[in-house]
Structure formats: C-alpha cells, structure tokens
Amino acid sequence: MAFQLVQEFKFEKLQYSYDPRGDVLDISFGPPAPAIALQVEDWLAVRVRLNPPSLQGMTIVGFKKISERINRYAAKELPKRMRRLARVKISIAYDDQSDTLVMRWEEKTTFLHKLLNKLSFQRPGSPSVFEPLIRQTGSATSAVGQTLANVYVEKTVPFNEIAGIKILQYTKCGEAAVEGIFGAIIDTIFEPSREQDENVHLIANAVVARLDWRKLAAAAV
C-alpha cells in the first residue's frame, strides 16, 4: 500500500471573533477568505475554501447556548484549549489500491510533554491499533450502522487515545461515512443518554477537549 498525502491542516494561524448581539462565533484557520459552507447541523458550519480546496474555518450560530450545553463547567475544566487546538496538525492520506482514506491528527508536544514521554519511555511512532468505530451488534444492521461499518479508529497503545480514523471503500462509502462520523459526534455531545459506542465517545471527547471553551466564552463577553 502506498498512501499519498492528500491534505494537511495546521491550525497555527487560528483567529476567532464573536458577535455578542447575534451570538455568532467565527473561527478562521488563517485570514478570512471566500468559502462555501458544509452545514453539519443548523448551528454548525464548516467552511471550505475552493481555490485551493482547504479548510477555511467554522461558524457556530448560537455559540453561548451551544457551549453551555456541551460543557457547563467549561470555564473551570478546559483552560488553554484554543492554544492546544493551534498545536494540532491533521493529515489526510489516500491509497488508491486499497481505496482507503486515513486521517490522523498529531499535537506538537510541549517541553513538559516531551519530558513526560521520556519519563514514561514513550517513543515517537509508538504502537497503535485499529478498532471498528461502532460495535458490530444489532446497530450494524441499521442505516447508521451500515454507514459506519467501514470506519475504524486508530488508538494509541497503551494510552487508548484516538490518533486517527480510517475509512475503507472510500469511493463508495466515504461521503456517507464522513456524514456518519459528524452525526455520531454531535449525537454523543448533545444526546448523551442515547447508547453510544466507546470509540465515538473518545472521538467526541477529543474534539471537545481541543477547544478552549473558556477562552471562547471569554470572547463572548
């Protein structure tokens, strides 16, 4: 298999702005530029730049209400996460022989992390395992289950952290799988009482954990 890098996203140039009257938060990965929205849900849009194709940013309509629902203890629990998001790099690679897409995210390590890794004898390129995103139980026969049947998560060993996502049969199932992943994350965040798989929880936690809701909320004053 020869995976070729398709796209790489860095969030170092992250900018954000909050309009308190409209309760709209605009996050831009670089200076604002013309883009078209991929509407994930009615409150969340991912903005995609056309030339060249790349991730431009996100718009959250009703930010204050939404952030309070995601984590009402955000101010206490989640400091410095915007800075953490700025350290994330997402790379997407595709192998046309196996028709497989792999998305991985990495975080630039701080001096403290490097020190801790050394102390715990963790080495760069530490092992990981792939697991199905959802358990192959009764839910696999549902529409959502079928959509996500080709989605696997990459988890680090032994820390069990999400390192990436792999989508098999990408040309056939990729679009539906990406939709399914977004949907599963949102359902996990907003409808925690519903039965959800551990791996979906881990991905949702990874997404929420990388946003500094306190700093965003501070911008919303």
Add this chain to the structure above:
Amino acid sequence: MEETISDPTGFQAVLTDDCWRHIISHHPEMHPFKEFVTETIRQPDGIYSGKRDPARRIYRKKFSHVPGLGDSLDLLVFVGNVDGYVATAYFAGYSIRMLGVLRWPSN
C-alpha cells in the same frame, strides 16, 4: 443605518450596517450579495427554527447560480426570533442534517 425586511409570515428582520460589516468581514464571499440576503428573507424557500436553539429563525433559499462561487447553492440567513437581528448569512453547498423544524411553508 438599518434595513427592515418583512418575511412571508409578517415577521420583520433587521439588517444593520454593523451586522453586514460583521458578515462580510468573516465571510468575504458575501460582499456582492447583500440583495440576495434581503431576497432570501423576503421570499425564502423555507423558514426553519433551530434544532438546538428554537429562538433562531433560519431562512433558506436555493440559488441556481452564484457568480464566482458555484451552482446550486443554498443561502442561509440566521435571524433572532425576538429582536429580528440578522446574525449571519452564508452560502452552503451541502447540508448533512436537516435545518431544524420547518415553520414555513407549513403543510
């Protein structure tokens, strides 16, 4: 300066200069399309209330061609239900999930 726009239900939305400046500063592709925004409120294809925030009115209108951006794009305009303030507006190429609850036209 502000512009008041009536939608088909009689609700009045308010598009202020400040709001428009805010929209085009973050969504620069909207710069030539202020008229599209007012048209979308005045004659939408659908008006929805937000799924997570029912106090939000969402106006949707499909444009078959948007110069410089592409074909078959939905213009979405988000308006506060209480004050009528136009919060933001942008073109969406694709929606993964439904836009809340359809309020107009009613079945």
